[in-house]
Amino acid sequence: MAELxxxxxxxxxxxGSGDTATHALKGVSFELAEGEFxxxxxxxxxxxxxxxxxxxxxxxxxxxxxxxxxQDVSALAKPAxxxxxxxxxxxxxxxHHLLPEFSVLENVLxxxxxxxxxxxxxxxxxxxxxxxxxxxxxxxxxxNQLSGGQKQRVAIARALMNRPALLLADxxxxxxxxxxxxxxxxxxxxxxxxxxxxxxxxxxxxxVAQQTDRILEVLDGELVQxxxxxxxxxxxx
Amino acid sequence: MLxxxxxxxxxxxxxxxxxxxxxxxxxxxxxxxxxxxxxxSLQDSLVQQTIGSTSQVTITALDEGExxxxxxxxxxxxxxxxxxxxxxxAPTLSVNGLxxxxxxxxxxxxxxxxxKSLDAISSISKRITAGVARLGRGDILIGTDFAEKFTxxxxxxxxxxxxxxxxxxxxxxxxxxxxxxxxxxxxxFVNAEVPRSLLGWRTDEYAALEAQLLQPFDSAExxxxxxxxxxxxxxxxxxxxxxxxxxxxxSQGSSSYMxxxxxxxxxxxxxxxxxxxxxxxxxxxxxxxxxxxxxxxxAGRIFLWQAALLGVGGTLSGxxxxxxxxxxxxxxxxxxxxxxxxxxxxxxxxVGIIVALLSSIIPIRKTSALDPIEVIQGG
Ligand SMILES: Nc1ncnc2c1ncn2[C@@H]1O[C@H](COP(=O)(O)OP(=O)(O)OP(=O)(O)O)[C@@H](O)[C@H]1O
Ligand SMILES: [Mg+2]
Numbered sequence: 028m029a030e031l032x033x034x035x036x037x038x039x040x041x042x043g044s045g046d047t048a049t050h051a052l053k054g055v056s057f058e059l060a061e062g063e064f065x066x067x068x069x070x071x072x073x074x075x076x077x078x079x080x081x082x083x084x085x086x087x088x089x090x091x092x093x094x095x096x097x098q099d100v101s102a103l104a105k106p107a108x109x110x111x112x113x114x115x116x117x118x119x120x121x122x123h124h125l126l127p128e129f130s131v132l133e134n135v136l137x138x139x140x141x142x143x144x145x146x147x148x149x150x151x152x153x154x155x156x157x158x159x160x161x162x163x164x165x166x167x168x169x170x171n172q173l174s175g176g177q178k179q180r181v182a183i184a185r186a187l188m189n190r191p192a193l194l195l196a197d198x199x200x201x202x203x204x205x206x207x208x209x210x211x212x213x214x215x216x217x218x219x220x221x222x223x224x225x226x227x228x229x230x231x232x233x234x235v236a237q238q239t240d241r242i243l244e245v246l247d248g249e250l251v252q253x254x255x256x257x258x259x260x261x262x263x264x
Numbered sequence: 265m266l267x268x269x270x271x272x273x274x275x276x277x278x279x280x281x282x283x284x285x286x287x288x289x290x291x292x293x294x295x296x297x298x299x300x301x302x303x304x305s306l307q308d309s310l311v312q313q314t315i316g317s318t319s320q321v322t323i324t325a326l327d328e329g330e331x332x333x334x335x336x337x338x339x340x341x342x343x344x345x346x347x348x349x350x351x352x353x354a355p356t357l358s359v360n361g362l363x364x365x366x367x368x369x370x371x372x373x374x375x376x377x378x379x380k381s382l383d384a385i386s387s388i389s390k391r392i393t394a395g396v397a398r399l400g401r402g403d404i405l406i407g408t409d410f411a412e413k414f415t416x417x418x419x420x421x422x423x424x425x426x427x428x429x430x431x432x433x434x435x436x437x438x439x440x441x442x443x444x445x446x447x448x449x450x451x452x453f454v455n456a457e458v459p460r461s462l463l464g465w466r467t468d469e470y471a472a473l474e475a476q477l478l479q480p481f482d483s484a485e486x487x488x489x490x491x492x493x494x495x496x497x498x499x500x501x502x503x504x505x506x507x508x509x510x511x512x513x514x515s516q517g518s519s520s521y522m523x524x525x526x527x528x529x530x531x532x533x534x535x536x537x538x539x540x541x542x543x544x545x546x547x548x549x550x551x552x553x554x555x556x557x558x559x560x561x562x563a564g565r566i567f568l569w570q571a572a573l574l575g576v577g578g579t580l581s582g583x584x585x586x587x588x589x590x591x592x593x594x595x596x597x598x599x600x601x602x603x604x605x606x607x608x609x610x611x612x613x614x615v616g617i618i619v620a621l622l623s624s625i626i627p628i629r630k631t632s633a634l635d636p637i638e639v640i641q642g643g
Contacts, residue, residue: 076641085555085637106559113557120640124552128277138556140266185556 029060031097032192032225033082038091040077040248051077053248054091059227061192064219066228066236069245075229076197078245082227083116083195084108095192113142117186117194117224121201123178125170131181132157132166138188156184159221160214176207183211187218194218196228200235212238267562270553271569274546282574285538289578290585292531293616296524297586300612301604302593303520307513309600311480314509317386317442319354319474320483320502323494331469332497341493342475347486352476354381357459361424361432365414372410372424374452376459385474388440388453394418395438399455404434407448408441426462434458528619535574536623543567543627550631551639564628568621575620579613586612 040052051074059065069075080086082093084100093101100111117138125134132153139149157163160180165173173181179199186194196215200208212235219226228239236242237258244252275282323342325332332338334355342353357376362369375382379399383389389397393408395418406416416422416436423433434454441448460467477483483501490499503510543550550563586609590602 080637080640085640109554109557109559111557112555118555118640124548124555124640126549126552128273128549137553140269141553141556141558141562 029062031058032061032063032095033059034092034094035078035082036092036094038078038081038088038093040074040081040086041089051248052081052088055245055248055250057243057250057253059193059225061225062219062223063225063241064216064239065226065241065243066230066239067243067245068230068233068236071231073245074248075245077248079195079197079227079229082193083118084112085118110142113138114189115192117189117191119179119183119186119194119196119199121198123182123202125178125181125185127169127171129170130166131162131168131170131173134170134181135184135188138185142189144189153184153188156188157181159187159218160184176203176210179203179207179211180214183214183218187222187224190222191224193225193227196226198229198231200230200232208235266558267565268569271566271573274542274549274566275570275573278542278545281538281542285535285574286578286581288534289531289574289616289620290581292527292534293579293582293612294585294589295527296612296615297583297604297609298589298593299520299523299527300608301586301590301602303516304605304608305600305602307516308603310509310513313443314506315480315502317391317444317447318502319385319472320477320480321475321487321490322500323473323475323490324471324498324500326496326498328498329471331463331465331471333466333468334470334473335468338473338494338497341490342473345486345489347477347479347482349384349476349478352384354385354474355470355472356382356474357456357463357465357471359426359459359462361426363414363422363424368414370410370413371450372406372452373450374404374424374454374459376454376456378456379453382453385476386442386453388442391440391442392438393441395436397440398437399453400437401455401457402433402435403437403455405438405440405453406436407451408439409445409449410452411436411439413449430462432458432462528615531616532619532623535571535578535620536626538574539567539571539624539627540630542570543630547634548639550634551636554634554636555640560632563634564632567624567627567631571620571624571627572617575617578620579616582616583609583613 036056038052038055042049042051055078067075067078077086081088088101091101092099095111095115100108103111126137129137135153135156136149139152144152154166157166160183162177162180162184165177165181170178170181179202183199200211203211215226215228218224226239228235230236237256240256242252242254242256243250323338339353342348354377359374359376361372361374363372379389379397388405397405399405404422411417418436418438420436421433422436423431425431442451477486480502484503487499487501550566554560554563587604590604593602
């Protein structure tokens with residue numbers, strides 16, 4: 028068994044207060060190993076995004092604990108959390124969230140520059156990452172001059188730029204057609220194999236979930252199922 | 265460095281907005297420089313015209329019009345004061361006369377002294393427009409306006425009547441222009457012997473000891489010092505004689521400060537609103553950058569840099585525009601020239617940049633406080 032990467036303990040999230048309070052998460056606990064390739068499924072409104080945002084330190088849990096590699100990060104100060112977001116995790120969202128003012132290369136470079144990596148080193152890494160996602164030749168294009176599929180691949184390249192230990196993806200193919208969707212998941216698999224990055228992918232698509240090694244199911248803010256999926260990697264139906 | 269890079273890119277991608285605000289700052293700073301320099305130069309010119317060629321601190325007898333002895337002690341008080349323009353001390357005698365050409369007459373104030381010391385106060389020699397600067401016993405130097413009114417030229421003899429029906433006939437040696445119509449029409453210079461003989465004073469007796477200062481506005485303090493040292497004499501500073509002018513200068517100065525202050529407030533509001541709009545427009549981008557791990561302070565610095573770049577760009581353009589306006593003014597045919605003071609220019613530039621930086625406070629606060637989750641959830 029690989030080393031433990033992430034431990035979530037009794038995560039709760041309550042939005043608002045009083046009569047209008049929404050109990051989005053009601054005590055979620057699970058562990059994730061380094062390099063694991065897992066998915067989170069569940070109905071709309073079940074709390075998947077809430078969980079993912081908290082794991083990525085974008086949102087703070089109302090109670091509970093998150094630990095990365097044995098270190099409790101939920102109590103860290105904001106600047107320290109920001110640094111961890113930069114170095115430890117990568118995000119891919121349903122919407123690509125690229126910076127329209129910058130070129131493809133600059134968008135991919137951004138996490139490295141925020142992390143303070145030297146320009147030359149960062150540029151080489153960005154080129155490698157773009158190549159990994161089959162985006163060679165698009166470096167100097169504006170982020171707005173790409174197709175939907177290309178944009179999402181650039182967003183993935185950006186998320187992988189700092190070689191995070193964990194890539195969090197929230198419906199990353201929600202805006203893509205079937206062909207592009209398949210391409211993205213093939214890339215995820217490939218990157219996971221090549222870089223050892225762990226993946227946690229939120230999806231409502233059972234077919235997509237079936238291709239991951241582990242499926243976590245959230246229902247009404249609770250983790251109701253956590254199954255190992257031995258069919259993953261089997262030829263697609 | 266990253267915030268600067270992002271700031272530059274944000275400014276570049278909203279080119280119209282950036283250009284407009286730089287133009288706004290530029291106009292503000294240019295107006296500030298132009299109005300400020302105009303008023304200061306106008307005031308300098310007024311002061312220069314009024315007191316530049318007259319005595320700024322004058323020592324007389326306690327009863328004005330009576331003679332007093334200008335001895336070594338009195339001279340020393342003026343000469344040893346470092347605030348006095350070196351050499352600009354002149355003992356003078358004055359007498360009022362009347363000139364008439366038959367059908368028209370006009371009063372004429374004759375000031376007597378030796379040319380060298382009169383020059384030290386009024387620079388007459390340099391301001392001779394016709395004839396020569398010479399003050400022999402029979403010579404008189406008259407002003408341009410007086411000469412024009414009575415169509416007189418060097419070499420002409422004029423007869424002047426004094427009280428007690430005494431008269432003197434003097435020859436015009438030269439005609440001066442001291443820069444003020446009143447002086448040019450009423451003032452004349454003669455050899456000290458002319459008033460002395462009319463008044464019947466001894467050779468060491470004078471009506472006044474005139475002095476000019478390095479800094480004209482020091483005159484009240486200088487006069488106060490001298491008053492203590494010379495209790496038996498009267499010491500008068502030019503401010504006391506020109507209270508009206510001082511009031512005018514003061515109100516002119518304060519209205520100029522008002523204009524400048526309001527222009528700067530308008531500029532500040534302009535930059536502040538532009539930056540605030542820019543911060544709102546870039547909310548999504550800031551949220552994304554923060555989601556990727558950019559710190560709050562670093563994100564705020566993007567707008568500090570934007571403000572600094574706009575401020576510096578606008579101020580430099582404003583300096584250029586201001587100097588262009590001043591250059592254009594030099595063709596307007598005004599009676600004085602505008603000489604912008606380097607310290608004032610530096611002050612205006614500093615004000616422009618500081619105002620820009622201050623107006624970034626609100627957008628910086630907004631940016632620092634933005635929670636990336638708002639942007640990510642909003643889609
Ligand atoms: N900012 C918020 N304020 C109040 N309630 C919220 C907020 N964000 C989410 N919720 C509520 O929390 C619950 C979980 O939302 P969440 O976005 O995690 O669902 P989800 O599983 O990602 O759904 P979907 O599949 O539609 O994206 C929902 O009931 C939602 O209405
Ligand atoms: Mg969701």
